[in-house]
Amino acid sequence: MKQGRSLRAYAIGYLVFLYAPILLLPVFAFNDSKIIAFPLSGFTTNWFSEMWSDAQVWIALKNSLTIAASASILATTFGIFAARASQRYRFPGKGAAMGLIMLPLVLPEMIVAMSLLVVLLAVGVPLSIFTVILGHVLICTPFAVAILTSAFQSLDRSLEEAAYDLGETPVSTFRLIILPLVMPGIISSLLICFTISLDEFIIAYFLAGADTVLSAYIYSQFRFPARVPAMLALGTILVLVSICLLTVAEYFRRRGIAKTGGKDTGGFL
Amino acid sequence: MARMQDPGLRREARSGLAMVSPTLLYAVLLLAAPLATVLLYSVLTSARGQVSWDFTLGNYIEVWTGPVYRAIMLRSLTVALGVTLVTVLIAYPIAYFVSMHVEPSKKSLWLFLITIPFWTSYLIRVFLWKVILGYNGVINSGLMSVGIIDEPLQWINYNVGALIVTLAHAYAPFAILPIFVSLEKIDRSLLEAGQDLGESKLRTFWRVTLPLSMPGVIAAVLIVFIPTIGDYVTPDLIGGGKLPMIANMMEVQMLKVNNKALGSAIAVSAMLIVGIVAVGFVLLNRRFLGPQK
Known part of the structure; x- marks a missing residue:
């Protein structure tokens, strides 16, 4: 297995390349220098306390959390409808309808943001965190649909029919049988959408108006070299939070597949 | 019906x-x-920030013939194609390794490790590349403090190459998934059959594995090409504003110049480029799969 060994070495090298920039993040967040360069000049937690005492960070964080929570709940709800419809029913125009819903996945984000902006300005909707939520729901929904489709896919239709035969209504069947079985998929979708929204920049930057959102705030601070180390400290925390959310999401995704007896094909998509 | x-x-x-x-x-x-x-x-006229109902193709003529716009579109196309090529070439062996050489129980762990960076802090990762490749950046300061170079390298910063490296890193995981999925679908007995019939491993790969995984490669190409051609952050941060791409040009026209008609024509042109490339690759894919079906 010589071929296997050299491929493994390549794969490990690739992981190093993939993670190298992220690993540099804590290195410079704890480095006692305003300049992001080698050699390192000692350990400090000043950047974390500077970031912690920055009132703007907290306002932006509150806005970002509001956006991420709203967008993930709305997108997952829309995702449940669309995934259920595409898995359970045949109807005319299904391909076109699902195509439109999934379109943001294959459209440059800038185009989504700009076309939305043009319409919002034309209609006269003031830009705020509300308009960011509108945009985030749009780009999160395809991911929710993808995750939930695989959850509904592994659902055994005869369970549902058995419930009808035993006198349950469609609504109570959905609540008692289907919902618990796809619950892990729903939680996974909520967490993924939350992470996407928290991390998203383009829509948050162009549609927030005067409101500050975390990613846009970080971007604006990058212009000031003196502010960069504190932003790297903030970034370190954000990356840690994202990784935790994703790990929990992956756990629920796998549990969902195990619960309905499906085969793990790996990955969120 | x-x-x-x-x-x-x-x-x-x-x-x-x-x-x-x-x-x-x-x-x-x-x-x-x-x-x-x-x-x-995109087919209306914009004057002093207002769009009026005068139909015209002037916006498109300006976007497709104006030297500045042409240069920017050409740069976007070059960067996106470069990123796509690099990303897919790097990703293929990884997808192949995970699909063919990793135990089934560990496959999802590998995929999880590969996809994590994709989901986290896109903005910060791009900025870190600026810090790494910059004039006084990590590579230059590191090499200088070790004494390998005496003055900062300039060919690593603020050019199209730096844009490509950054974007290739940002979208790398995205290329692996579709290739992995198509490799997983290949019937392993076909590979054994190839070798039983006296083909070498390399020839089996070339004549069986690669053609059968082509749909995944095409999907990877599209999934990387589309977001990179419309990327806004990388040209701004890494290019230092001197290497604008389509998205930056859109921002300037839509918001700074407030010429929404021209900005819209740029957006439609970008979608057109994406559409043409996508259709081209899908047709290519059909040709690849044609003889086997």
């Missing part, structure tokens, strides 16, 4: 449409309608 007359199917169609309608309505209102507006704006 005749089957739609069946009452059971008709009821099913109604329930299906009712079920998909909330999501569909949202997508129509907030995606289809805005895209249609941009399409309409």
Whole structure:
């Protein structure tokens, strides 16, 4: 297995390349220098306390959390409808309808943001965190649909029919049988959408108006070299939070597949 | 069509449409309608920040013939194609390794490790590349403090190459998934058959594995090409504002110059480029798969 060994070495090298920039993040967040360069000049937690005492960070964080929570709940709800419809029913125009819903996945984000902006300005909707939520729901929904489709896919239709035969209504069947079985998929979708929204920049930057959102705030601070180390400290925390959310999401995704007896094909998509 | 007359199917169609309608309505209102507006704006005239109902193709003529716009579109296309090529070439062996050489129970762990960076802090990762490749950046300061170089290298910063490295890193994980999926679908007995019939491993790969995984490669190409051609952050941060791409040009026209008609024409042109490339690759894919079917 010589071929296997050299491929493994390549794969490990690739992981190093993939993670190298992220690993540099804590290195410079704890480095006692305003300049992001080698050699390192000692350990400090000043950047974390500077970031912690920055009132703007907290306002932006509150806005970002509001956006991420709203967008993930709305997108997952829309995702449940669309995934259920595409898995359970045949109807005319299904391909076109699902195509439109999934379109943001294959459209440059800038185009989504700009076309939305043009319409919002034309209609006269003031830009705020509300308009960011509108945009985030749009780009999160395809991911929710993808995750939930695989959850509904592994659902055994005869369970549902058995419930009808035993006198349950469609609504109570959905609540008692289907919902618990796809619950892990729903939680996974909520967490993924939350992470996407928290991390998203383009829509948050162009549609927030005067409101500050975390990613846009970080971007604006990058212009000031003196502010960069504190932003790297903030970034370190954000990356840690994202990784935790994703790990929990992956756990629920796998549990969902195990619960309905499906085969793990790996990955969120 | 005749089957739609069946009452059971008709009821099913109604329930299906009712079920998909909330999501569909949202997508129509907030995606289809805005895209249609941009399409309409692109053939109207914009003067002093106002779009008026004078139909014209002037915006498109300006976008497709103006030297500045042409240079920017050409740069976007070069960067996107470069990123796609690099990303897919790097990703293929990884997808192959995980699919062919990793135990089934560990496959999802590998995929999880590969996809994590994709989901986290896109903005910060791009900025870190600026810090790594910059004039006084990590590479230059590191090499200088070790004494390998005496003055900062300039060919690593603020050029198209730096844009490509950064974007290739940002979208790398995205290319692996579709290739992995298509490799997983290959019937392993075909590979054994190839070798039993006296083909070498390399020839088996070339004549069986690679053609069969082509749909995944095409999907990877599209999934990397589309977001990179519309990337906004990387040209701004890494290029230092001196290497604008389509998205930056869109921002300037839409918001700074406030010429929404021209900005819309740029957006439609970008979608057109994406569409042409996508159709081209899908046709290529069909040709690849044609003889085998």
